Amino acid sequence: MRNICLKLAYDGTNYHGFQRQAEAYGPTIQGTLEKVWEKLVKEKVAITMAGRTDAGVHALGQIVNFMTASRIPEEKIPKAFNSLLPKDIRILQAECVPDEFSSRWSAKWKRYDYRIDNKLIPDIFNRLYAAHEPIPLKIDLMQQAALLMEGRHNFKTFAASGGDSKSFERTIYRCQVYEEDNKMIRVSCVGDGFLYHMVRIIVGTLLEVGKGKTLPQKIPEIIASQDRDRARMIAPARGLTLIHVNYSNESPFEIFQDLGSG
Amino acid sequence: MRNICLKLAYDGTNYHGFQRQAEAYGPTIQGTLEKVWEKLVKEKVAITMAGRTDAGVHALGQIVNFMTASRIPEEKIPKAFNSLLPKDIRILQAECVPDEFSSRWSAKWKRYDYRIDNKLIPDIFNRLYAAHEPIPLKIDLMQQAALLMEGRHNFKTFAASGGDSKSFERTIYRCQVYEEDNKMIRVSCVGDGFLYHMVRIIVGTLLEVGKGKTLPQKIPEIIASQDRDRARMIAPARGLTLIHVNYSNESPFEIFQDLGSG
Structure with a gap:
């Protein structure tokens, strides 16, 4: 398993915040990322984010991470994600980080x-x-x-x-x-x-x-x-x-x- | 009749250009302005614009004019329009101009x-x-x-x-x-x-x-x-x-x- 860290930007206008939640509320950033990853490599992952953003809040430098068994090279991850993500979410960078890194708890x-x-x-x-x-x-x-x-x-x-x-x-x-x-x-x-x-x-x-x-x-x-x-x-x-x-x-x-x- | 000149800004993303046209193509800036004016003062007007903008093109300083029989004071026109217009069109200014003024043909x-x-x-x-x-x-x-x-x-x-x-x-x-x-x-x-x-x-x-x-x-x-x-x-x-x-x-x-x- 590898721990993959992503830097991303999004326009939060059309999202009901970052966190995964009941579908009835509408799409979230987290849910959208997890669905796209599942489409890309047929694997369900749980994405952790550095800063919770409410419905309508934007990000230019949100950081998330998730554990994956996939062997897709990290430098190919942004392009793969961006090819399937809606235009209001863009992955800016991907990096393989130590297992103990948490985008949320390691933030200073x-x-x-x-x-x-x-x-x-x-x-x-x-x-x-x-x-x-x-x-x-x-x-x-x-x-x-x-x-x-x-x-x-x-x-x-x-x-x-x-x-x-x-x-x-x-x-x-x-x-x-x-x-x-x-x-x-x-x-x-x-x-x-x-x-x-x-x-x-x-x-x-x-x-x-x-x-x-x-x-x-x-x-x-x-x-x-x-x-x-x-x-x-x-x-x-x-x-x-x-x-x-x-x-x-x-x-x-x-x-x-x-x-x-x- | 008065000749009213408006300065307006719009995000053209959701419009099929400026010109009035068959409804089938979707809303236009011109059609939207004319409909709002009709709602405001129960009068059908024909709006002339300075610069045609295609579908998806924006404006920060579009100029339009139209002849009206309404007696609504010109300083009240921007607020009246903006109260009924969608958020992606804003009237910035309104002015009463000489009859011979044309937003299109008078432009230098x-x-x-x-x-x-x-x-x-x-x-x-x-x-x-x-x-x-x-x-x-x-x-x-x-x-x-x-x-x-x-x-x-x-x-x-x-x-x-x-x-x-x-x-x-x-x-x-x-x-x-x-x-x-x-x-x-x-x-x-x-x-x-x-x-x-x-x-x-x-x-x-x-x-x-x-x-x-x-x-x-x-x-x-x-x-x-x-x-x-x-x-x-x-x-x-x-x-x-x-x-x-x-x-x-x-x-x-x-x-x-x-x-x-x-």
Whole structure:
């Protein structure tokens, strides 16, 4: 048996999240990958992913792995997969990794980006890849608030119920807000792990700050409250993209600069 | 009666071009606009557009106009339209214009951009808004060839049959090729008018040059031949976007710099 690791990108618009589930909900990324592998080599496999993505969430650098008895050379795997996958999922790389490697448990940190289209009328080409917010946002206030999200905290305030985490302690290495293009705002979050809906709830709170409804100075108190009622807004799925998963021991601070804007 | 002019953007992926036609072909931009207007004010109108866009072609700055007896204030028109239009069409502006204004015949020049994704594996978020070409293109050769397209020429070589133009003389003020992002190539064409499929056939020829199959020096001879067989490649519709239509007498050379990359 070999342990195969894949890097993949997908447009999550037409998927009901990553995880395999009852067919009634519609196709998932995981189910689609497993079905294509079965077609390719007549073998049922169980695919593990680094970062769970909800329905409608996208990925440019999702990492998955699975054990296989197939002898297909790893360099041929991306092309084989891509020939049968729908156009909104693309395998970017495949690698044979040590048996003990788990895309989920070996991950050191992940980067998720959230894009907000702040134009009055939504940008046609980004309508599926950014959330639309017509109210002009105060980016400087959002930047102040984002800075206060950084660090090791109990993030219970920002965890939706339904997650399976036992601890709410997480480290956010970097939380940055910037205007990447005219009225297109990017929130970039790097952390050692994220709770259920955590990035979308953080962005929901940053949007409240940008609209002037919450003061940036309130963030430490909101975190400390450990009370979901203090952070009720959840930003829509379409704006969120899993950008990168890191497995090395290098500091995210050193690497972060190199990742650019995605 | 008032003459109303609209500026609109659309994702052409799900439309069978701009022009009204037999329902059997599927929805068109023109048909969709006319139906929505009828719903809004119970009036049948005939919409004229500046630049015909084929099935799958997009627009960021299409201009249309129509005569109406309705008294709805022009500043309320974009919101009214957008409330009933599908999300892939957005009205950006509405203006009351002189009766003699025609979005089509009053246009002085237009800008169309064509985007080519030159990565080995297509970029997920651009798969509907760029053509994918995995063969690495020689951009410097494409730039030389593009420069030779500029000027006033008989463009019969680059006109598909099916157009309704009597003359093939057109002026291309500017034809530029550049890498706007890592391996994302943009071809920007500004001209006083374009023949049927002309931009897509020009880009098809530039792609042949980029692959080393046609020498840039051959372009003048290919134009002069007036023979469609010398330019047989037509680039796919999805890469093409109508960016801007100009109605002033200002020189396109002066204005072009301000338009940026779209």
